[in-house]
Amino acid sequence: MVHEITDANFEKETAQGLVVIDFWASWCGPCKMQGPVIDELSEEDKNIKFCKLNVDENQATASSLGIMSIPTLLVKKDGKIVDQIVGYHPKEQLQKLLAAY
Template sequence: MVHEITDATFAEETATGTVVIDFWAPWCGPCKMQSPVIEELANEETGIKFCKMNVDDNQQTAGHFGIMSIPTLLIMQDGQVVDQVVGYHPKAQLQKTLANYTA
């Protein structure tokens, strides 16, 4: 399951464990391609929490993290950014990246 988060819920939703945040917008073509991949991974990767944040509606958090291009995925562990992936990436490539952050 992918959780929809906002500026107001960001800190609480990303405070513990490994969390992948998909920064996206409804008008973004590559974001529309990335979304089903994130949904699949969320259903398969049990030790990782997946979240989505609409940058149009949540500019404060996107600005704080310097999100300049979308889609951007931030990988966080216990509230700290440990990796960033910019642009569309196929499932196999994201699985390789996420393997570094799973037990």
């Protein structure tokens, strides 16, 4: 399951455990490709929390984190940012990246 998060609950929702946040927008073509990959991963790996943050509706968080391009995936572990990847990435590549954590 992918959790929709906002500026208001970003810190609370991403403070514990391993969390992947997908920064996206409805008009973004690569975001539309990345979305289903994130959905699949969320169903397969219950040890990781997957979240989506719409940058058009939640500009404060994206701005404060310096998110300049979408899709951007931010990986947080126990509240600390441990990785950031920009652009579309296939499922296998993301699985390898997340296995390191």
